[in-house]
Amino acid sequence: LGMAVLVGCRSFWQSFRVQSAHRQSACRLAAAFFSRRYVLSNRVVLCPRLNGHGAVTRYYSSDSKDDLRVRYLDGEDSGIVVVGINRPKAKNAISKNLVKMMFEAVEDIKKNKKVRSVILCSLVPGIFCAGADLKERAKMHQSEVGPFVSKARALITELGSLPVPTIAAIDGAALGGGLEMALACDIRISSNTAKMGLVETKLAIIPGAGGTQRLPRVIGVSLAKELIFAARVVDGTQAQQMGLVSHSVEQNDSGDAAYLRALELSREINPQGPIAIRMAKLAINQGIEVSVVSGGVIPTKDRLEGLAAFKEKRQPQYKGE
Template identity: 40%
Template sequence: MNYKNIVIKEKDGVATITIDRPEALNALNKETLIELSSAIDKLENNKKIKVVILTGNGDKAFIAGADIKQMKGLTPLEAKEFSEIGHNLIFKIEKSRLPFIAAVNGYALGGGCEVMMACDIIIAADNALIGQPEINLGISPGFGGTQRLPRLVGKTKAKEMLLTGNNISAEDAKNIGLVNKVVESN
């Protein structure tokens, strides 16, 4: 499969998947979700690959969430399908034989935060901004964030983030156990 929205590089047993939509802050549209899912399937079957790094192109965003421009035009049935595709992607990351490392640069919001939380290790640049701001659009997290976030940070902090839609810095995310390590952005 030729990819339009992601780039995959393999070297010494490490696969790096880069979401390559910097003009859209690497927002997840349906095509990107399908490409990511396909790429994970291929990497799962490649016995040379031992670990996957997932990141976003540019320094502004890891994944700034779902592509709101695309979502605005979805019927309820299409929105349900979009959410199911996202759920399936998250499930693949969580259940993969391969460890996934999220290299978070810039925004990790909404669906981007949910993808990040599915990874085994999360390394955030000091410029990262992390959160589940969907409530500000009148919707709830679509890829299982309401379940994952409390498991990672506890019920009290998760409720605060989910109900207010407030985002947190990389350092605050580290302090509550949402990321493993904060590094200097380049």
């Protein structure tokens, strides 16, 4: 079970490998909504920055400090946090450093009361997350494996426990631990061309980071068993039909269609009462049973502001208090 998080199915990538030409055109593919800086052969290339909220800087670099880029949006999008995985040479595979950086990001988000929603996405065109970094795994001493697997599993649990809505924007392949990471989010949005699957049984192991529990809860027991038993990979359209993703959007020339739809959804969530959203998530996740009276009356300043705004026929200005 511990090995399951270390999935990176090589046979799948022989069929669905991102072509070098696609990687070389990454700047063109994402320039439609990202301001990006490429570090190639020690040379920095700037792509044009477009106007508008929600722009996120993409960094392509072999430096491990760039494995994860976290952007707290501002202006009208204040409250939205974009967490972008950025390991282009490793197909965003889950490494020790990525786990460490994601833990730090999650902890920062948990402490920040101004955060209202989180978008988990990829900064690498055509990839969400390919599972674990098997090349790194092969170099680990046996004594390192257990602690790493436990920490990776704990990370996905912590991601699922964030108090604010989380949205996985799947614009590319999400396999093994990569899909388990997306399953830990509240909502999944994919492009129609994205590939998803818990392919662990191809390696004679099983999903070990919550996939065997979360997938049945999302799509039903029987169908989850079918996908896991067969190590089946589905595209975004099929994933929506079975309820694995909430929305499947047609991929655009920039390769960011799922991210853009996720940003739209975050903008729908942002104006709502922050405490009410957190409480609703907690109630749904833990199955809290409360009476209509106790569940509907929340003694907060935001509640009073909501009532006043309704009476005065204006938009409420919630402060999360």
